[in-house]
Amino acid sequence: MPELPEVEVTRLSFAERIAGARIETVSLGKPLRWPLGCRPQQLQGQDVLAVRRRGKYLLLDLSGGLLLIHLGMSGSLGFGVELPVPGKHDHFEMVTSLxxxxxxxxxxxxxxxxxxxESDPVARKLLDRLGVEPLSEDFDAQSFYQALKLRKTAIKQVLLGGEAVVGVGNIYASEVLFxxxxxxxxxxxxISKPRAALLHHAIQEVLAQAVAKGGSTLKDFSNAQGEAGHFQLDAMVYDRAGxxxxxxxxxxxxxRQGQRSTFYCGNCQKS
Structure with missing residues (x-):
């Protein structure tokens, strides 16, 4: 599943190239998790102003609205002037001037x-519950520690929950805890205040490293230029059982925690 680093890598791979583009046509394939929420023709003629990210959502600022894109469990975006003919798994296509x-x-x-x-109820329903962005200045160690003190569940589950901090998915939760x-x-x-500070730093370090390495490609993730990620080659514990x-x-x-696999070292992670 694409996690925060993969979504940020995707954003970086096409944000500058699509900025300023005029939308010419929009076509849909089979239904996705949620409906588009407007007629495709409504997007025609609008300009793409910028591409941002909030958690695992990509936000395309348009001259007349906002598109929120989520990659789900297996999604990836492609952007280019000459893409292959659409296949059976291509379910949204937006042709622009660029x-x-x-x-x-x-x-x-x-x-x-x-x-x-972003004030639209549709957007607020998707974005309002998201925690602090881990790679932003708003993510400070003291507030993170206070958020942990309010939660009685296992720290791995808290990281996945996305309320204390957003975007630390399953791969990176194992890595930051290690x-x-x-x-x-x-x-x-x-978790004590000094250890929470260590965890705060680990979250920032691991996610930044993952972005720098193009994310993790375990099955079929690639950025908008078709390039695979390489963080998985440097993983310390994830998918290394035995x-x-x-x-x-x-x-x-x-x-197994919450139906997800967790990896750890019993010696380096004693408590």
Whole structure:
């Protein structure tokens, strides 16, 4: 599933190239997770002003509204002047004066949703519950610590929940907890202020590193130029069950939390 780094990598790969484009046509394939919310013809003639990100949502600012794009479980965006002929998994295509933006999503859990702006109830329903952006100046260690003290569940689940901080998905939750030396089953409220500061720093470091490496390509993720990510090659614990820890050589363990796989080192993450 594309996580925050993959979404940010996707944004960076086409945001500058599409800025200023005039929308010529919009066509839809099979239904996605949520309906577009307007007639495709309503988007024709609008200009793409900028591309932003909020959590795992891409926000395309238009001259007459806002498009919110979510990649779901298996989605990816392509943008170019000469894209291949649309295939059976291409479910949204926006032809512009600068190139074609296309959403490919085999499982169709992604979505493209139109809203008048961010104050529109449609947009607020999707964005209002999202926590602080981890790569922004708003993500400070003290507020993060206070948020953890209010939560009684395991820290891994709190990170995935997206309310204390947004966008730390399953891959990166295992990685940041390893870097911070915190066991994934530790209750969030039990984490001390110094250890919360370590975790805060680890979140920023791991996510920034993942963006720099183009995200993680475990199956079929690629950015809008078709380039795969390489962070998975440097993962310390994720998907390494049974292999030696890169720090202490102890075999990496795995467990299930909330129907998701968690990976950790029992020696480096003792509590």
């Amino acid at each position: 190139g074609t933006l296309r959403l490919n999503d085999p499982r169709r859990f992604g979505a493209v949703v139109y809203a008048s702006d 870097l911070a030396g915190i066991r994934p089953t530790t209750k969030a409220w039990r 292999l030696p820890c890169k720090v202490c050589a102890t075999p990496i363990k795995s467990l």
